[in-house]
Amino acid sequence: MATPAQAATYCSTKGQKYFCEYGISTTKFLNGTKEEFVVGPDHAVWTNWTNPDGSWNGWVSMGGWVKSRIEVTAQEQPNSIIQMAATGKDDNLWFRFRYSSGVWTPWQPTCWVDPNGHLCP
Numbered sequence: 001m002a003t004p005a006q007a008a009t010y011c012s013t014k015g016q017k018y019f020c021e022y023g024i025s026t027t028k029f030l031n032g033t034k035e036e037f038v039v040g041p042d043h044a045v046w047t048n049w050t051n052p053d054g055s056w057n058g059w060v061s062m063g064g065w066v067k068s069r070i071e072v073t074a075q076e077q078p079n080s081i082i083q084m085a086a087t088g089k090d091d092n093l094w095f096r097f098r099y100s101s102g103v104w105t106p107w108q109p110t111c112w113v114d115p116n117g118h119l120c121p
Helices: none
Strands: 010-013 016-019 025-028 034-039 045-049 060-063 071-074 080-087 093-099
Touching (some): 016 034, 025 071, 034 080
Antiparallel strands (some): 010 016, 045 060, 071 080
């Protein structure tokens, strides 16, 4: 019997299953904190980060429904540290910013999809 074309292969890291094809995206903050992002079997984005003693915090769901590798980029905006983005169920690019306070913005489609979005000019 043939395997369905949509069959997913899962990998695991630190106890969290994720889509192997999307891999693990990683960033490192100036203070040495490392943060990882994966797409779980539920298609949500999951994140885990290191504590000051080097141990890992534990996986936390960031919600959403994505179908691509997670792109993480450093930001040069005064209140924002990183931007995390991925392709959503609707084939649009969705993103979240992490402020220096540790707070994440809600999921938002790119400004060319929703020019009135929360962070759009």
